[in-house]
Amino acid sequence: TEVKKIAVIAGDGIGPEVVNEAIKVMKKTEELFGLRFEFEEGLFGGIAIDEKGTPLPADTLDMCKRADAVLLGAVGGPKWDNNSKELRPETGLLGIRKELGLFSNIRPAVVFDCLMEASTLKPEVLEGTDLIVVRELTGGIYFGEKFRRQGEAGEEAVDTCVYNVTEVERIVRQAFEVAMTRSKRLASVDKANVLETSRLWRETVNRIAPEYPEVELEHVLVDNCAMQLLRRPSSFDVIVTENMFGDILSDEAAMLTGSIGMLSSASLGEGSYGLYEPVHGSAPDIAGKGIANPIATILSVALMYRLTFGYHEAADRIEQAVKQVLDAGHRTGDIAVDPSKAIGTTEMGDLIIAAM
Amino acid sequence: TEVKKIAVIAGDGIGPEVVNEAIKVMKKTEELFGLRFEFEEGLFGGIAIDEKGTPLPADTLDMCKRADAVLLGAVGGPKWDNNSKELRPETGLLGIRKELGLFSNIRPAVVFDCLMEASTLKPEVLEGTDLIVVRELTGGIYFGEKFRRQGEAGEEAVDTCVYNVTEVERIVRQAFEVAMTRSKRLASVDKANVLETSRLWRETVNRIAPEYPEVELEHVLVDNCAMQLLRRPSSFDVIVTENMFGDILSDEAAMLTGSIGMLSSASLGEGSYGLYEPVHGSAPDIAGKGIANPIATILSVALMYRLTFGYHEAADRIEQAVKQVLDAGHRTGDIAVDPSKAIGTTEMGDLIIAAM
Numbered sequence: 165t166e167v168k169k170i171a172v173i174a175g176d177g178i179g180p181e182v183v184n185e186a187i188k189v190m191k192k193t194e195e196l197f198g199l200r201f202e203f204e205e206g207l208f209g210g211i212a213i214d215e216k217g218t219p220l221p222a223d224t225l226d227m228c229k230r231a232d233a234v235l236l237g238a239v240g241g242p243k244w245d246n247n248s249k250e251l252r253p254e255t256g257l258l259g260i261r262k263e264l265g266l267f268s269n270i271r272p273a274v275v276f277d278c279l280m281e282a283s284t285l286k287p288e289v290l291e292g293t294d295l296i297v298v299r300e301l302t303g304g305i306y307f308g309e310k311f312r313r314q315g316e317a318g319e320e321a322v323d324t325c326v327y328n329v330t331e332v333e334r335i336v337r338q339a340f341e342v343a344m345t346r347s348k349r350l351a352s353v354d355k356a357n358v359l360e361t362s363r364l365w366r367e368t369v370n371r372i373a374p375e376y377p378e379v380e381l382e383h384v385l386v387d388n389c390a391m392q393l394l395r396r397p398s399s400f401d402v403i404v405t406e407n408m409f410g411d412i413l414s415d416e417a418a419m420l421t422g423s424i425g426m427l428s429s430a431s432l433g434e435g436s437y438g439l440y441e442p443v444h445g446s447a448p449d450i451a452g453k454g455i456a457n458p459i460a461t462i463l464s465v466a467l468m469y470r471l472t473f474g475y476h477e478a479a480d481r482i483e484q485a486v487k488q489v490l491d492a493g494h495r496t497g498d499i500a501v502d503p504s505k506a507i508g509t510t511e512m513g514d515l516i517i518a519a520m
Numbered sequence: 521t522e523v524k525k526i527a528v529i530a531g532d533g534i535g536p537e538v539v540n541e542a543i544k545v546m547k548k549t550e551e552l553f554g555l556r557f558e559f560e561e562g563l564f565g566g567i568a569i570d571e572k573g574t575p576l577p578a579d580t581l582d583m584c585k586r587a588d589a590v591l592l593g594a595v596g597g598p599k600w601d602n603n604s605k606e607l608r609p610e611t612g613l614l615g616i617r618k619e620l621g622l623f624s625n626i627r628p629a630v631v632f633d634c635l636m637e638a639s640t641l642k643p644e645v646l647e648g649t650d651l652i653v654v655r656e657l658t659g660g661i662y663f664g665e666k667f668r669r670q671g672e673a674g675e676e677a678v679d680t681c682v683y684n685v686t687e688v689e690r691i692v693r694q695a696f697e698v699a700m701t702r703s704k705r706l707a708s709v710d711k712a713n714v715l716e717t718s719r720l721w722r723e724t725v726n727r728i729a730p731e732y733p734e735v736e737l738e739h740v741l742v743d744n745c746a747m748q749l750l751r752r753p754s755s756f757d758v759i760v761t762e763n764m765f766g767d768i769l770s771d772e773a774a775m776l777t778g779s780i781g782m783l784s785s786a787s788l789g790e791g792s793y794g795l796y797e798p799v800h801g802s803a804p805d806i807a808g809k810g811i812a813n814p815i816a817t818i819l820s821v822a823l824m825y826r827l828t829f830g831y832h833e834a835a836d837r838i839e840q841a842v843k844q845v846l847d848a849g850h851r852t853g854d855i856a857v858d859p860s861k862a863i864g865t866t867e868m869g870d871l872i873i874a875a876m
């Protein structure tokens with residue numbers, strides 16, 4: 165088998181611990197399925213600020229560019245929160261997205277049966293929720309011109325939200341493609357009654373829609389979507405939206421599943437290149453204690469196998485093993501009903517590997 | 521007593537029906553408390569487009585400017601949804617906010633005990649939720665420059681989000697004032713890790729905070745706030761945020777209470793001037809059937825009495841009457857457990873008036 169190059173960015177907080185388990189899982193799939201990986205590690209985020217004076221060192225970026233896929237743990241923490249913009253972990257995150265051309269963020273929000281109770285939503289509402297938010301990731305107000313100026317009423321700040329038709333087309337097309345592999349329902353979210361970028365967005369969606377006649381399309385205003393996610397989460401299949409709305413709605417969707425410690429995400433560029441990471445943060449409060457839940461990162465590997473490498477059999481095996489271990493009642497502290505019975509990060513990883 | 525001028529904009533859909541009940545309630549308070557109102561009606565929204573060719577006719581605007589407060593029913597409906605921008609009801613809404621200088625939108629999200637079950641959130645999570653979103657209403661990306669242009673990659677759309685320090689100061693100060701009348705906890709929501717306007721926002725909040733040493737202040741990122749509203753709604757007291765974030769978060773907060781048919785809102789300008797309206801929409805599907813729930817509009821009158829006129833006793837009486845009628849088990853169709861026992865719009869209004 166061809167050797168696949170994996171750029172590993174463990175990052176901050178619990179990042180190194182959860183990434184470690186994910187790599188163990190990948191090595192197990194080398195054994196079981198004859199896959200071959202070459203891992204290279206790089207500094208990124210807070211630790212890179214501390215050691216190299218920048219959140220995204222050039223050699224880390226080069227390493228990612230050389231790789232076939234990137235596995236990311238988590239970045240950030242209170243330590244760097246008051247730094248100036250150039251010395252903040254988020255700046256590295258925005259930089260890596262732009263530099264690697266990761267224009268599409270795929271955020272599945274699924275409910276794990278065993279975690280149904282962990283949600284603040286009623287089980288009967290949540291039942292069957294299995295949706296994906298496809299978020300545009302390299303455009304919009306995140307990357308438009310930003311500046312301060314003196315206006316008539318004192319200092320002013322300006323952010324610019326820009327989308328061109330090509331950017332909208334590629335993310336929308338990808339969302340239609342994702343919908344085609346699922347229940348063929350797509351909700352496009354915008355604020356077309358107020359924003360010009362949203363009107364361009366909606367026109368573009370409507371222009372592309374006839375290419376996917378099987379997909380049932382609805383346009384939902386962002387404020388209404390924030391409500392409908394709460395009202396009828398299980399009625400959504402694929403949601404596609406721009407960068408800022410996607411930031412808010414994907415987090416809302418993740419939280420309502422009650423399974424935020426279990427959710428994985430992919431940030432995809434052109435071709436099959438992708439960066440994979442858990443949805444949860446760096447959890448500095450529990451870092452280094454060996455108690456973090458590695459499942460979201462392990463499931464991010466399964467997502468990588470599917471979306472970048474087409475290793476579906478190995479992905480299935482990982483997902484089944486996770487399910488089996490959970491069904492057997494094993495829990496890390498964050499998802500334990502009885503915290504006294506909680507197992508650690510390494511134990512969870514080992515159990516999943518054993519179940520594979 | 522001084523006669524107060526009320527500009528009445530019934531609007532579209534169920535607007536006229538619910539406004540009618542609210543006016544009956546106001547007339548009852550004239551009797552009971554010796555208040556005096558002069559009502560003047562104006563066309564606005566879809567009906568104004570149909571009859572006058574514009575959503576915000578000049579004489580409606582003049583009428584509002586002459587008044588002490590505005591009572592609004594609801595605007596919009598599918599009939600006008602595909603109109604060009606100038607002929608859409610929303611354009612009237614944005615216009616009236618700007619023209620009347622209504623920079624502050626006050627959106628209480630409270631749980632009515634009898635509607636606890638109507639929420640999709642678990643009762644134990646929702647219990648005690650009583651928060652107010654203070655949304656900036658005349659700035660930000662809603663009112664910045666918007667245009668199309670040809671870029672290198674084809675057509676581009678641009679929206680501009682602008683805030684000056686004066687705009688931020690006045691809304692933030694107002695939020696601190698609101699917090700002072702309540703539990704003295706303020707959450708300021710921004711996206712300071714990405715947006716320049718958010719950094720100006722946060723600096724301004726931090727500069728004003730020392731004027732209110734009793735208020736406990738937290739800064740929450742907008743994506744995190746969308747999650748925390750779901751996780752711990754009852755822990756919020758006052759939330760202050762910019763226009764676009766406020767649009768999304770206030771709707772999310774309203775929906776999670778399960779009481780959206782009951783929620784009122786105020787849009788305030790300088791001084792005590794304000795526009796009052798129910799949070800719910802024009803519900804074209806049930807318009808004209810006499811089954812709409814008038815409670816949100818009636819409670820908007822109570823809000824008007826408090827915030828514009830300082831008629832606290834009359835406001836108390838209205839709110840108590842609503843509670844009493846609900847406690848007695850009377851329900852309109854939207855909030856009825858047993859729809860066969862639902863009462864109509866007029867009956868609900870009459871019962872509330874009788875209870876006053």
Ligand SMILES: CC(C)[C@H](C(=O)O)[C@@H](O)C(=O)O
Nearest residue numbers: 254255257258411713714743
């Ligand atoms: C850290 C921040 C810049 C980032 C974003 O807003 O995109 C984060 O919230 C995310 O969703 O990955």
Ligand SMILES: CC(C)[C@H](C(=O)O)[C@@H](O)C(=O)O
Nearest residue numbers: 357358387610611613614767
């Ligand atoms: C209709 C629309 C322009 C409006 C807004 O976005 O402000 C509405 O959603 C609201 O919240 O009042």
